Amino acid sequence: MSAVSTPPQADRPTVPAGRFSGLLRAEFQRFTARRFIRLLLLVAALVWVGALVVGLLNYSSPSPERLAAAEQQRQEQIEASIEGRADCLEQVLPEEGLTPEQLCGPPVRESDFSIDWFIDPPPFSFAENGAMGAASVGLLAAALAFLLGATFVGAEWSSRSMTNLLFWEPRRSRVLGAKAAVVAAAAVVLGVVAQVAWLVMAGTWQALVGDGRELPDGFWSEVVAPRAAACCWPCSPG
Structure with missing residues (x-):
């Protein structure tokens, strides 16, 4: 009885993995396309406008x-x-x-x-409330950044789009690294924008309903230095 030889099966085709820059670009597009993320940012902008109006109504020069x-x-x-x-x-x-x-x-x-x-x-005092306000805004921005990141990653699993993404890029470490990089970059941008928004709000209050006091020595170093360190922390090595 002769043995029947069968040709060896060809290896299963694998999906070629794209470059990491392309993966980052795709993750960035996914992040900006999320409707819930856009809604959260819109709500944050409306809250800023509301806080500005409330301050103008409650402070008085x-x-x-x-x-x-x-x-x-x-x-x-x-x-x-x-x-x-x-x-x-x-x-x-x-x-x-x-x-x-x-x-x-x-x-x-x-x-x-x-x-x-x-x-x-009372009038608004930028000299007394500037640093504390910047710290409070930083905490709110950190909470919003965490919510955006959780929404972004959680939506991938709930919609099962993560499975399709892993077919395109089977190396999970690269996928998770790209997502983490996008979320970290978004957190830094959000932190910077939040601090600028606070300075605009506080400057408006100081100009319209402020006490007219001069800022003390070392004021800007007290306000800027901790916030700059916090914004750079997600991108720092280790």
């Missing part, structure tokens, strides 16, 4: 008359605090191991009483 009245109330409050501390020092008997500052509080200083406390509605 004080007139000279309001400043004079606020300064008078401030001086009255300072004098009342000084008299109250003096009465405390005269009436309260010192206890063992306690200093006058612990019993009646530290000496009253005029710098402890901001004139903004006596102005209603």
Whole structure:
């Protein structure tokens, strides 16, 4: 009985993997084409406009008359605090191991009483709120970037388009690397845009309903340096 020889089967054809730059381009197009991502960015823009309007309605630049009245109330409050501390020092008997500052509080200083406390509605102070506002906007931008990234990757699995993508590029590490690169770049751009939007908003408030104060020394280094480091973190090696 002779053995029947069969020709060896040809290897299964594999889908040629494209260049990584082409994969990045495809992932970028997928990212920008997502309707939900566009909707989130539109909502963020509307929130910015709403916050700008709310600030213009809730802040107010004080007139000279309001400043004079606020300064008078401030001086009255300072004098009342000084008299109250003096009465405390005269009436309260010192206890063992306690200093006058612990019993009646530290000496009253005029710098402890901001004139903004006596102005209603208060003016916006870029010098006092600039750094804190930039930090808050940075946190909101980070949360939005996380939501965009989760939406982008999750939509690939829910729509089963990830399977088709792996047929085109079977190496998962390249696919995941391209997605991570696109999300990281989007996070950096979003962070920069958010900080610019905050500066525009704060500058508008300061110009229209601000207190007119000059910025202190080192203000911009305090505002810009931490935000620049945070924006560069997704792209830093390691």
